[in-house]
Amino acid sequence: MNTATLDAADARTPASADAREDAALFRKITWRLMPLLCACYVLNYLDRTNVGYAQLQMKDQLGFSDAVFGLGAGIFFIGYAVFEIPSNLMLAKIGVRATLLRIMGLWGLASAAMLFATTPTQFYVLRFLIGVFEAGFAPGVLFYLTLWFPSRRRAQATALFFMAFGAAPIVAGPIAGLTMTYLDGVLALRGWQWLFLLEGLPSVLLGVMAFRFLSNSPAQAPWLSAAEKQRVARLLAEDQAAHGATGRHTFGAAMRDGRVWLIGFMSFLIILGIYALSFWQPTILKSMGPSVLQIGFYSVIPAIAGIAANILVGRHSDRHQERRWHFALGALAGAAGLALTTFFMQSPVAAVLCLALASMGISSAFTVLWAIPGSFMSKSAAAAGIALISTIGGSAGLVAPMMVGALKTLTGGFTASLYVLSGALVLSALLMLVALPRSALGKR
Numbered sequence: 155m156n157t158a159t160l161d162a163a164d165a166r167t168p169a170s171a172d173a174r175e176d177a178a179l180f181r182k183i184t185w186r187l188m189p190l191l192c193a194c195y196v197l198n199y200l201d202r203t204n205v206g207y208a209q210l211q212m213k214d215q216l217g218f219s220d221a222v223f224g225l226g227a228g229i230f231f232i233g234y235a236v237f238e239i240p241s242n243l244m245l246a247k248i249g250v251r252a253t254l255l256r257i258m259g260l261w262g263l264a265s266a267a268m269l270f271a272t273t274p275t276q277f278y279v280l281r282f283l284i285g286v287f288e289a290g291f292a293p294g295v296l297f298y299l300t301l302w303f304p305s306r307r308r309a310q311a312t313a314l315f316f317m318a319f320g321a322a323p324i325v326a327g328p329i330a331g332l333t334m335t336y337l338d339g340v341l342a343l344r345g346w347q348w349l350f351l352l353e354g355l356p357s358v359l360l361g362v363m364a365f366r367f368l369s370n371s372p373a374q375a376p377w378l379s380a381a382e383k384q385r386v387a388r389l390l391a392e393d394q395a396a397h398g399a400t401g402r403h404t405f406g407a408a409m410r411d412g413r414v415w416l417i418g419f420m421s422f423l424i425i426l427g428i429y430a431l432s433f434w435q436p437t438i439l440k441s442m443g444p445s446v447l448q449i450g451f452y453s454v455i456p457a458i459a460g461i462a463a464n465i466l467v468g469r470h471s472d473r474h475q476e477r478r479w480h481f482a483l484g485a486l487a488g489a490a491g492l493a494l495t496t497f498f499m500q501s502p503v504a505a506v507l508c509l510a511l512a513s514m515g516i517s518s519a520f521t522v523l524w525a526i527p528g529s530f531m532s533k534s535a536a537a538a539g540i541a542l543i544s545t546i547g548g549s550a551g552l553v554a555p556m557m558v559g560a561l562k563t564l565t566g567g568f569t570a571s572l573y574v575l576s577g578a579l580v581l582s583a584l585l586m587l588v589a590l591p592r593s594a595l596g597k598r
Contacts, residue, residue: 331450
């Protein structure tokens with residue numbers, strides 16, 4: 155080996171050592187934060203969407219129509235949207251520990267109280283309250299991740315978090331099917347009542363655990379050494395400087411930034427598909443003939459496919475530092491899956507495979523989308539900006555269940571709804587490629 159080669163090797167060694175140390179540091183952070191945050195998100199999904207399975211019995215036993223169910227499923231998002239931004243701004247002041255304790259304790263109790271709902275009014279009120287209490291959870295965690303991970307590592311952390319959202323249906327379906335089948339009538343409670351009780355109370359316990367085990371920021375983490383805290387702080391500062399996200403970006407600037415509103419609208423288009431399937435997929439499958447128990451296990455297949463795509467696409471997007479095409483191709487794959495489902499409405503197995511393709515596309519696109527805001531917003535603007543994006547996107551949760559319910563009543567089936575949702579995904583892909591060029595994601 156000549157001198158030049160030795161010099162080159164010596165020059166690379168410090169950088170290589172730093173890279174290994176950074177990888178070990180963020181692996182440590184990931185293992186400390188993400189398991190608990192993911193568990194919280196699984197319960198968030200269960201308590202938000204278990205009404206989709208419960209209604210398979212509630213509609214018959216309580217006499218609720220599709221319109222009542224659609225409104226009850228959607229009214230959740232009115233309370234959620236109204237309190238989303240205030241909750242996230244409060245998080246920035248009081249920290250994630252107290253915020254998760256408040257959010258999860260209250261939503262868990264309200265979700266468990268759904269077992270007492272016997273009239274449409276009681277159903278609407280409790281769903282609205284669950285929305286109020288859940289407001290700020292997902293955007294709050296996304297803001298929290300910006301305090302720990304620089305942008306080049308954030309998509310993978312975000313993918314892990316949203317993997318929990320994708321993983322939740324893996325347990326949601328079987329738990330709902332088994333609970334509603336085998337606990338129906340136990341202690342004079344119907345199966346749907348047991349479902350709300352058993353999925354609501356664990357959220358309270360996890361809220362307490364989050365308060366006990368999480369740290370509000372790297373500087374407050376007793377499990378990081380002083381050197382590790384300094385390293386994280388320096389990497390985050392360098393990351394913000396590199397992306398032009400300086401302190402000059404205030405709350406008002408985030409609200410005036412057209413990129414925030416555009417990403418929020420794309421989130422809306424993606425979430426239309428997420429929540430339409432979350433609430434109506436059990437009913438779509440039931441129309442093909444399976445039992446409640448079979449529906450629960452059929453639902454596992456799209457969920458597993460979504461998780462796999464989530465991890466692989468998030469990792470690939472991070473490695474290549476590319477977001478736009480990863481998002482667009484995922485959205486188009488989701489659109490194709492939904493459209494293809496309409497050709498197999500009499501075949502549960504074929505329909506589930508098409509829904510699996512839709513889940514892969516939608517999940518991966520949603521993950522990549524949430525890696526974008528932190529690349530151009532400072533910490534001072536991120537809490538408000540992320541909450542605004544989440545509020546705009548979350549409003550799809552109000553629209554989707556009611557839209558699908560109305561179209562089902564009007565047409566007698568789900569074909570029209572699936573085509574509308576497919577079109578929304580195509581539009582989101584076009585907006586990402588045309589209206590949000592690569593130059594818009596850096597310094598302004």
